[in-house]
Amino acid sequence: MQAHTTVVAGAVETADGAGPDIGLYDVTKRFGEQVAVDELTLEIPKGSFFALLGPSGCGKTTTLRMIGGFEEPTSGRIELAGRDVTDVPPHKRDVNTVFQSYALFPHMTVEKNVAFGLERKKVRRDELRRRVGEALELVELGALAKRRPTQMSGGQQQRVALARALVNRPQALLLDEPLGALDLRLRKQLQIQLSHIQREVGITFVHVTHDQEEAMTMADRIAVMRDGRIDQLGSAEELYDQPRTEFVANFLGSSNLIDAALVARQGDVAEFDAGGARVRVPSRLVDGRDGALCVGVRPEKISLRPADAGAQVPDGENSLLGHVTDASFVGVSTHYIVRTDGGHDIQVFAQNAGAGLETLGPGRRVAATWQPEYTFVVAKEAGA
Amino acid sequence: MRTRVDRIRDVLIGAWAVLAIVYLFIPIFVIVLFSFNDNKGRFNFTWQGFTLRHWKDPFAVEGLSDAMVTSLSIAALCTVISITLGTFVALAIVRYRFVGRGATNTLVFLPLATPEVVLGAALLGWFLTMSFARGFTTVLIAHVMFTLGYVVITIRARLEGMDLHIEEAAQDLGANQMTTIRKVTLPLIAPGIVAAGLLAFAISIDDFVVSNFNAGQTVTFPLFVYGAARQGVPPQVNVMATMLLGLALVLMFVNVAIQRRAARRDAALGPQPARV
Numbered sequence: 001m002q003a004h005t006t007v008v009a010g011a012v013e014t015a016d017g018a019g020p021d022i023g024l025y026d027v028t029k030r031f032g033e034q035v036a037v038d039e040l041t042l043e044i045p046k047g048s049f050f051a052l053l054g055p056s057g058c059g060k061t062t063t064l065r066m067i068g069g070f071e072e073p074t075s076g077r078i079e080l081a082g083r084d085v086t087d088v089p090p091h092k093r094d095v096n097t098v099f100q101s102y103a104l105f106p107h108m109t110v111e112k113n114v115a116f117g118l119e120r121k122k123v124r125r126d127e128l129r130r131r132v133g134e135a136l137e138l139v140e141l142g143a144l145a146k147r148r149p150t151q152m153s154g155g156q157q158q159r160v161a162l163a164r165a166l167v168n169r170p171q172a173l174l175l176d177e178p179l180g181a182l183d184l185r186l187r188k189q190l191q192i193q194l195s196h197i198q199r200e201v202g203i204t205f206v207h208v209t210h211d212q213e214e215a216m217t218m219a220d221r222i223a224v225m226r227d228g229r230i231d232q233l234g235s236a237e238e239l240y241d242q243p244r245t246e247f248v249a250n251f252l253g254s255s256n257l258i259d260a261a262l263v264a265r266q267g268d269v270a271e272f273d274a275g276g277a278r279v280r281v282p283s284r285l286v287d288g289r290d291g292a293l294c295v296g297v298r299p300e301k302i303s304l305r306p307a308d309a310g311a312q313v314p315d316g317e318n319s320l321l322g323h324v325t326d327a328s329f330v331g332v333s334t335h336y337i338v339r340t341d342g343g344h345d346i347q348v349f350a351q352n353a354g355a356g357l358e359t360l361g362p363g364r365r366v367a368a369t370w371q372p373e374y375t376f377v378v379a380k381e382a383g384a
Numbered sequence: 385m386r387t388r389v390d391r392i393r394d395v396l397i398g399a400w401a402v403l404a405i406v407y408l409f410i411p412i413f414v415i416v417l418f419s420f421n422d423n424k425g426r427f428n429f430t431w432q433g434f435t436l437r438h439w440k441d442p443f444a445v446e447g448l449s450d451a452m453v454t455s456l457s458i459a460a461l462c463t464v465i466s467i468t469l470g471t472f473v474a475l476a477i478v479r480y481r482f483v484g485r486g487a488t489n490t491l492v493f494l495p496l497a498t499p500e501v502v503l504g505a506a507l508l509g510w511f512l513t514m515s516f517a518r519g520f521t522t523v524l525i526a527h528v529m530f531t532l533g534y535v536v537i538t539i540r541a542r543l544e545g546m547d548l549h550i551e552e553a554a555q556d557l558g559a560n561q562m563t564t565i566r567k568v569t570l571p572l573i574a575p576g577i578v579a580a581g582l583l584a585f586a587i588s589i590d591d592f593v594v595s596n597f598n599a600g601q602t603v604t605f606p607l608f609v610y611g612a613a614r615q616g617v618p619p620q621v622n623v624m625a626t627m628l629l630g631l632a633l634v635l636m637f638v639n640v641a642i643q644r645r646a647a648r649r650d651a652a653l654g655p656q657p658a659r660v
Contacts, residue, residue, distance in 0.1 A: 070552055090555040097556045103549035107571045116567075120558035150648070168557065 021046040021204040027076030036062040038228035049198050049205045051219030059228040060208045064174050068097045096165035100177040102157045104149035110160050111145040117168040135167035155186045172204040212252045224248050246381045256346040260295040275342025279318045280372040292380035299347040301374040307367040317369045324364045419622035426616030438619040445618045451608035459588040462527040466584045470535030478543040496533040504597030518600030526594045531584035542576025575646040
């Protein structure tokens, strides 16, 4: 419940103060007994590259399909540019979709595929030809206009699908796992190309993906979805550095989470008891939080130093004492697992930024330290 | 290592396959062969020498050409009606949820499962009850009835194999339902419709049992052959059967070519991952 209210608050503030391009208000979608989307409220600012991120079955594709008009919400309201489109069929909505399977028309040439939307709008012939040409140039497929989609590679088909949608200059472009069927290298390449195109055309992109790296690379705002709700919404940096739920902390990158109890609060510092150790966090992170909490820190934010020689912990830093149980050198960094005196296993990624750095072997007594502002606080999940 | 046993087994399997094919093709071969038989008298059952005289004059036998024309007309009309109806039935069954969908699905296939004799007799009873004059129209109605099931099965399979997102894409790009069907769905299921049409034509043209019950005074090609058999089948029947066979072969190759092209087109569309 708490996560829910947070989202509403976070979503209403749009980037430039202009009205949202796409708005979903208390939208619920049920398939029989199953609730796919649960009272979702979400506003997507104009011109943004917005990602709906979550594991399969979290309702992200259903949300996208409701924006496109392919699913009707069980209850709630959907707006496009301030107009209520809840009951408007797909062919009358000014949004276009890039489907996961591309869904190109196999019986038409690339050119005809791209022209399909403009033909429906009865665009004049010369203008149609010019715009189709431009769209194909934009995705660098001008030379293949006369081909059939079947004679093209997956990456090329994907770009045809993109051109076919963009040529209509829709108000928003909906992308349903558009890179899901491509191999890793091509995916990376198209991620860059997609971001580039989005900046060039300035249309709102709504991108559905289960790949956190893809979402973080491309989107300027990300909504992390789970069980038909938005867990947290923010920029990639916000979500990564300040996750507010255990789910977000673990879905984006890896996290060390330690059950903790708030023991003191002085000015802008709040102090937690985490298994015997004191962990300080900026007090704004605990504003309005109640219930069981965990403190967390990303593995790469922690420094390890030998503690057997009575090493100094830098002033004001958080510190957990323990001993190394596992150390593996992976080139760019060394991955440690440290068993703290409180009995937690924490991960530490020590970057290989130097030469001849000593690897601390298993059994070494160490202090794991990090700055209080690197700490985040998440709600502890029931049963977790 | 290939052993002796392997080799013997391969030879036996090959021989078995040849036998099976011979078994299937001997009757057809005999029909073709006896269209060239220089038969004396009424019967055309023993080989009496080669001639082309029946081929020179295939329409000499009274009633035979008329029967053929009747059969071809019924088959052609039946095909057109059946694929028109069948396309819409298949579209409705696959694409829409409506009350009676399950029942339609079952009922369409019922004529396929019913023995032809039963179907023919039942139809006759019904036409008599309705005091419907039996003839060309009743045969046509009967043929549409039992070809419809095959047509629906064939087109339904094609529709089910189609990526649903393709139709959604059309709607997404501004096409209403009619335009989507006309511009996207129909072109994509066209190979299925062609195959269904060929099937309907073939089934209609060689139907005997149901036609026999419901033809009244109308004589189709199979009915003519059956009637003629008692006084001796004229070799012209073999000539026409051979022509039909040739036509069927040509249509079959056309069909295979179309299906192959469609399959290539679909295969090249790449993987179609399940929606998450």
